[in-house]
Amino acid sequence: MTASSLPLSSLFTLGSRRARFLVERNIYVYRHGWIYILSGFFEPLFYLGSIGFGLGALVGTVNGPGGHAISYQLFVAPGLLASAAMNGAITEGTFNFFFKLRYNKTFDAILATPLSPGDVAVGELVWALIRGGIYAIAFLIVMALLGLIVSPLVIFALPAALLIGFGFGGIAMAATSFMRTWQDFDLIQLVILPMFLFSGTFYPIDAYPEAVRAVVQLTPLYQGVDLLRSLAVGHLDGSLAIHVAYLAVMGIVGLWVVSRRLDKLLLK
Numbered sequence: 001m002t003a004s005s006l007p008l009s010s011l012f013t014l015g016s017r018r019a020r021f022l023v024e025r026n027i028y029v030y031r032h033g034w035i036y037i038l039s040g041f042f043e044p045l046f047y048l049g050s051i052g053f054g055l056g057a058l059v060g061t062v063n064g065p066g067g068h069a070i071s072y073q074l075f076v077a078p079g080l081l082a083s084a085a086m087n088g089a090i091t092e093g094t095f096n097f098f099f100k101l102r103y104n105k106t107f108d109a110i111l112a113t114p115l116s117p118g119d120v121a122v123g124e125l126v127w128a129l130i131r132g133g134i135y136a137i138a139f140l141i142v143m144a145l146l147g148l149i150v151s152p153l154v155i156f157a158l159p160a161a162l163l164i165g166f167g168f169g170g171i172a173m174a175a176t177s178f179m180r181t182w183q184d185f186d187l188i189q190l191v192i193l194p195m196f197l198f199s200g201t202f203y204p205i206d207a208y209p210e211a212v213r214a215v216v217q218l219t220p221l222y223q224g225v226d227l228l229r230s231l232a233v234g235h236l237d238g239s240l241a242i243h244v245a246y247l248a249v250m251g252i253v254g255l256w257v258v259s260r261r262l263d264k265l266l267l268k
Contacts, residue, residue: 022123170254
């Protein structure tokens with residue numbers, strides 16, 4: 001029975017048992033190159049310093065979740081945390097995944113072992129989550145040092161950031177499995193950059209016309225930004241359940257698609 005013919009529940013069960021070997025392999029590969037992973041953390045940190053505290057000195061306060069006024073720094077920081085988790089997962093799920101699949105033929109070699117395409121999909125997604133989680137932990141430490149922790153609910157920000165990484169990592173790997181050349185990655189940037197700029201990371205979406213606002217609220221990064229921002233300020237409402245469900249389904253669908261694609265590409 002191939003990975004594509006397995007039900008989704010079986011894919012998770014079988015993949016989770018052997019996916020750790022893919023994670024161990026990636027740790028071994030990066031044991032002397034952790035700087036390449038950590039380097040991705042500095043971009044959102046620079047944004048926090050330049051925009052959050054630089055521009056924030058002129059902005060003052062803005063409306064946060066629930067309509068409460070919060071400092072601009074506290075408004076921006078959770079958005080950048082969501083972006084950091086997204087960037088970490090997408091980097092692994094696009095460029096690195098594509099290199100292993102199309103050029104280095106890493107996955108072809110792995111299939112000479114008892115591992116299946118489903119195991120590869122789960123293992124690579126777990127590794128993407130680890131990278132996104134590293135960024136999230138580092139960013140939360142920076143927020144604490146800067147005095148941007150104001151609610152005990154921020155303790156849930158880390159699992160929420162991992163959920164963001166799960167959603168984006170799954171979809172990124174699924175999309176990458178259809179790509180044939182490096183030039184195709186221009187399409188990824190065409191989607192990621194506008195989301196980063198206009199998904200409520202730097203200013204409230206109330207500034208948009210109502211029609212544009214509705215579109216923005218459907219984007220996956222907005223789901224993550226609003227989820228983390230609500231946890232950061234301690235605001236709970238029913239929209240958080242929608243955000244969690246949206247990101248979870250996004251990751252599950254992405255994992256299912258990439259498992260079927262790897263089955264087709266590697267076992268043809």
